[in-house]
Amino acid sequence: MKSAGVKNKLMNLVCKECGAEYDIQPKHYCSECFGPLEVAYDYDIIRSNISREKIESGPLSLWRYWDLLPVETRDVVTLQEGFTPLLKAERLGKELGLDNLYIKNDAVNPTYSFKDRVVTVATTKAREFGFRKIACPSTGNLACAVSAYGAVAGMQTFIFIPHDLELGKVIGAGIYKPFLVRVKGSYDDVNRLCSEISERMKWAFVNINIRSFYSEGSKTLGYEVAEQLGWRAPDHVVVPMASGSLLTKIHKGIIEFQKLGIIGKHPVRVSGGQGLGCCPIVTAFKEKTDIIKPVRPDTIAKSLAIGNPADGYYAWKTINETGGAAESASDKEIVEGIELLARTEGVFTETAGGVTIAVLKKLAAQGVIDKKETTVAFITGNGLKTIEAVTGSVIATDPINATMDDFDDSLIEYWLTSRKSPNT
């Protein structure tokens, strides 16, 4: 709803390829050239409304950046997502030889992944458009987020997932009682089915017909990192990639802050990671071609398992234009990444975060990331959702009797297996 007399921060939707313009509406591709549509803002209006002080006095959620998000209503669908911790990672940095490493811990969002950022925006926008039903194809985390936000918005919710997802994600979505559809096939099959359904049903598919608005939620990770670093841009960011959208939007957020004069001008290098068994963007980067060749996913990083990434080309372009790099991580390296982050920083991440840490480690070892660079690694999902991946990582005693004798025996075993004396 537009209020009379107030100038609108939202201008229109613009095709990223041919520049064709469309009114603000639930539409995600250009009728002329089929390119993706992006929200265009009136930055003069935003500049006159925004300041560091105003942001700092805003809510402790990503809605402190309301002026830069593509909604007009103040009545947002929120679970207080965002404004997650930015941790100075001294111990991990020491192991990797990085002096200024930070971890952005987005595993602690309301449904335990960064997808709450895109879904709070998409649900709010869908309601603003007048939709009563919300839906998505998902690799898992989006299913959890849409189910929860659909519940608080009082909307009917339809979720489509590949049949072989981790239990933590099936339950983490199902508990909110959406209509949960398990599809035989990969995410790409699920996505194709949903595109067909969205032609027929008047539903808000958050990452299909609402995608231009949805994806803007990811910009807030860029804003937050800049604010939490004391109003400055990092030198280098390392981001996990599925469709590639998150990576491009973190960069966009930081650049918008620079354009608006909220932070100083400063180049940011953007690097990306994928699981080795599904790394079409990394392959294109390494082969120096802008053609992203679809693959059939086979990786434990299921949340990143998109074989035909919608924003793959734009992620590739951002990585190249900013002087970043792309790397992949094998299943074994992903598990080692999860263990390394837990052991050094006390953060338990899911397999996507294992990819981030494994790729961070490789890029540091290759010298792609400089020792002195202020580097932020994005941890986008919670380890409790993918416990299947790390059951082999955990050692515990057989059950002991509640006696001092059994306890003493277990101490000796601890000493033998860990080679650490319990008294030092």
Ligand SMILES: *Cc1c(COP(=O)(O)O)cnc(C)c1O
């Ligand atoms: C969806 C997801 C990503 C990547 O999202 P894209 O924007 O599709 O690249 C990263 N990490 C986790 C945990 C996710 O669920």
Ligand SMILES: [Zn+2]
């Ligand atoms: Zn176009």
